Amino acid sequence: MKNLILIFGLIIFNGTIGMAQESVLFGAKAGVNFTSMNSDSFSENNTMTGLHLGLLAEIPITTKFSIQPEVFYTTQGTEAEVIMLGGSPRTTEYKLDYIQVPVLAKFYLTESLAIAAGPSFNFLVNEEVDGEETDFGNSFEFGGAVGVSYNFTGGFFADARYFHGFTDAFDSENYIDSSKNYGFQVGIGFMF
Template sequence: MKKLLLFTFISILGYTHVSAQEVQFGAKAGLNFASVFGDRTDNFETVTAFNYGVMAEIPISNVFSFQPEVLYSGQGYSFGDDTVALNYLNVPLMAKYYVIKGFSLEAGPQLGFLLNTNDDGLGIEDDFNTVDFGVNLGLGYKLDNGLNFSARYNIGLTDIDDVEGFSGTNKNGVFQVSVGYFFF
């Protein structure tokens, strides 16, 4: 069994070769449909905001790639006539598996840093944790000319609330659609 595992590992390494010319760099932008789920969120509604940033795609094999990104991401929620905007700098680290040419399944962790909040004067801007961790699951399609499309869902794993005396847990949930272009 050990010999089979060693042979498999060496075979994979034999097919794994990345040169600087194969790494692609690009930019992307799109829409977020975001909300918060957890305790006492029954009346929370989805907000629509923007995402934009840069990305790289690093081939690992013919069917696997690694795609790190740095994105500005508008998130938050609304309730009644009030909106709480949570603006993050997110760093998704996506693994991509190409099912067929151009079409990929994507998954990976994401680390987010809260840049600022806008709470429509509710006075809760200091009630949020500054770091958010989540997992992304999605689909992508890349054309030969570098144009690409993606849809993913970010499942928040970290309690975003930092409210003294609140024992509940609330987490981000963001559906994201994006269009991007790999320049080189």
């Protein structure tokens, strides 16, 4: 175990000599979301397409490792067959808009290709069930994200990630029990 920790530490902190030459980068990104929800109350559900738009910073720790906090607006949801009490399933559309604040640890495999993972702090700003505004959603969702990014010349980049909510999206005492958001995001952006 000690050898594994030592090897991991050497990989992460490889290149610390060049750290002083690195500066914080700022950027903007936009993309598409493919989201859904897990719930014991759903007999089946479909992916919903949404958007995300926001700002980010990349804070180099070493030449291969950085911290990337982000803030963006995201639209997500699902269309699901909800199992009703004493009745047949009913098709219901859920739309949830969040301000997501992921804080990712980013490790560069090459000069341009990186993997990233970290927690995401999500704040509900709007919710609709079948087109009607509701207040069943939890105002805060804690989740995680893991993904990959590629930096092009000229400051442009592309990224793809999977995210999953660890806490319930809806208030289970008043609405749906054990509902978790999950999905994929694909985006493009520019660092300056």
